[in-house]
Amino acid sequence: MSSGPAAPVPAPPRRPFFLLRGRFWVASLPWAWLLLFFLLPFVLIVNVSLSTPDLAVPPYVSPFSQPQAEGRPVFPPAFNPDLGSYRRLGDEVADLARPGAELQYLRAFGNSLLLAALTTLCCLLVGYPFAWHIARSAEGTRNTLLMLVMLPFWTSFLLRVYAWMGLLDSSESGLINQALLALGLIDAPLQLLYNSGAVLIGMVYSYLPFMVLPLYANLVKLDMRLLEAARDLGARPWTAFVSITLPLSWRGIVAGSMMVFIPAVGEFVIPDLLGGGGVLMIGRRIWDDFGPNQDWPMAAAVAVVMVLLLIVPIMVFHRHGGRGDGAGEAGP
Amino acid sequence: MSARADSAPHFPAEPDYLRIEGISKRFDDALAVDNVTLGVRRREIFALLGSSGCGKSTLLRMIAGLERPTAGRIVLDGEDLAEVPAFRRPTNMMFQSYALFPHMSVAGNVAFGLRQERPRLTREQIDARVAEMLELVQLQRYAARKPHELSGGQQQRVALARSLAKEPKLLLLDEPLAALDKKIRQHTQLELVSLIRRVGVTCILVTHDQEEAMTMASRIGVMSEGVLLQVGTPDEIYEHPSCRFTAEFIGETNLFHGRLEDGRLNGSDFPAPLAIAAEAMPAPGTEVWLSVRPERVVLGRQPPAAVNGNVSINAAQGEVDEIAYLGSHSVYHLRLGGGGRRMIASVPSAHWGEASAPARGERVWAWWLAPDGVVLTR
């Protein structure tokens, strides 16, 4: 015990604390990986979306490229963006009012957003009560029930879509048609496959666990005593649900909905297999421009627009669910 | 730091083993530890006492190197610890949650620190030391168990053995008994003290339980909101609190607030001006508080007789409001002079002799000798 508080003691020098050097190295691995395989590719997408299509390998001329004749490269290179791809999208927007306009891309965007929204809604309507009942079942059976949700999704996704192709097949040998015919409910096979209904069923089927798992993770932590208290205070079940359960499970709902909606916007395999290519999806447009059409700048421009459209949902997902709590056990 | 804390017995011949100089810790916007200066002597058991959230753990963690001070210095045995990382500091800590490694056996936990020693210890050395430690805490039979297979008290002993195994220069205990049941806690307190004495390690103990601090520590530092208010032996702190916080936090007390005039305390809600006696009387006109411990208050059916010498007495009549019978003594809650001012008095059960004790509603006299009140200026 000696000097009073007045005696100022020098602060220790601000050298990096003991963990800092190690921390730098630990952080550098994922940083480097994400910069190389996530951020840089996005920069390249933007770059390619501003390029000119070309019959070359790869099939575009970068806006930074030099005319061949000049010989020695200059630095910084000239930047000659080609806005042609975006102009095509812009033209479609301008054509929106004109009847009979083709609107390939816009319609595909519309289809995809609508399908994603419908899928999200259906998954929520099916998945919420489902997750609720799992969360409220006995503790021992809970794990088993959850396991049963995930089991199909550890098997191949393509094969599950394939299963629906057999079920919905529009000929007499389609399984549902077979059953309905045998029961005498119909006389001729129904057109079940290759329409929007089939696509929606396939989408809901494939994306359901992405909704159920975050919801379950959230609902299982919900304190049932709150509901009992609400009931005790005279709240009707519906009132209790709207005023207690829904607000408390909001994070789970947001996390689940975003985990369904965002990837569903880009989905095209399911619409392709179950919709028969009749309903054009924006993912399919990217795929076609990238593959058969060899128009990479257009594919890149569409991808850029898609990311811009999805930036708000992605931010919401990041805020609400992607933090390792609500959506902690998010993946199937 | 108060004048009282500085006047605590000090032996200049033996320098402080641990010196904490003007240490502070700021978290974002909150100052968790505010300019604490403190010395701890070799082989001492020192308790940091304060309500939860006052910064005790943060101070302890800065000593262990788990938290970096915003300002200040920590010197242990002549070595400045500022730049020594936690894993090279000659201190060991026992965590509030015990933090036993769940995937290691009891012996593995105790051996963990020894395995980190450089130059390496041989296997035999480690085994011998582990056996010695387990014997010390009487857990030889449980060496192969996993922590979750032990009761709370056993886990606490494993944690203690683990933090003692490396013979640290300084043992840091963060609420060592908080996780135990009240029953086990009391006898574990004494056991723990005797064990630490036997090992002869210097020890800083953090607790929010004043009884625990009083029982175990040779000196106590009282903290509040990051500030070290007072340092002293248990009886110093109890009998001579340096401020209102200490007086009210440690035990119970009656506080009277007023202004100092003519060597008396005026303006308090005590029916009369209060006679006081202080070694160093503050200047007249100062705002002060008078703290009177309940056991210093005497009750009687008759007013107090004059006392020899020139010791003055403060006395007032009051109505018994509430009586808590606690066996060896009873706590009386009085309402003074029929007003709203309440006062508590702790009276030994034998006090009333042949007569029956006063009942609720009865009017009695309460008094104390002026030197039994402690004058506080903050």
Place this chain on the structure above:
Amino acid sequence: MTRAATLERRWGARAWLLLVYAFLYVPILCLVVFSFTAGEITTQLDGLSLRWYAALRHDDELGAAVRLSLQVGALAATAAVVVGTAAAVVLARFRPGAGSGVFAAMATAPMVMPEVVVGLSLVLLFTHPMLQPVLGGRGVAAIWAAHTTLCAAYVSVLVQSRLREMDRALEEAALDLGCPPWKVFFVITVPVIAPALVAGWLLAFTLSMDDFVLAAMLSDPGSTTLPVLVFARLHHGLKPEINALATVIVVVVSIAVLVANRVMQRAQRRRRAAMHAALRG
């Protein structure tokens, strides 16, 4: 609430669960049943036989695709656990600093970002004239890198939640006992979060095994993974051979899941019993 109402609710709940599980399992059941057909049609049982399983065994193209998928899956899962765990440690343990917002967003975005966008962006990376010589263009390595990026996001979320649950005092205690920080991670943190690491590896492995879009966009002629092959065959007429393949996958996965579940439950039960014994004795 009356007893009758409770009962009614319970049956309502059962019915809903049953309905949804039927929705999930009927298609799979159909696949399995028709894998045993002797005929050529995937939705009719023209007698029972194992001929499609025999066909599966002798399908060299399929065998090669399965082997490649297993290899890519194992390598991608391993890399994803390393990268994802490092990302989780940064997110859950390090004080937020400059750029940590960007980092957090990048670490989780691959989870939800439409695969076709991620795929396209990676194709552009691997075919970029300046990067192609370094990265080697499209092919197995590109698929591996793509899967690692995707799966690392899932792993980092899983591991992050485990890290946040973990008592930090364990790491501090190890540090306090003289263990240097890097070693603390390997001898304390990794064993404690091991279940999450195993779960993350398995999840990453199945994601990689199942991915079609990334693999298709990044594959070159020499790198046909199982989903890419299956997709091609779905377009060129269906044969019950695919049902047989699906059945094999379902059986393998179910057994793996059952075994894992059993092992985990047994460990838990043992722990609980030990704890009871400790409290009593």
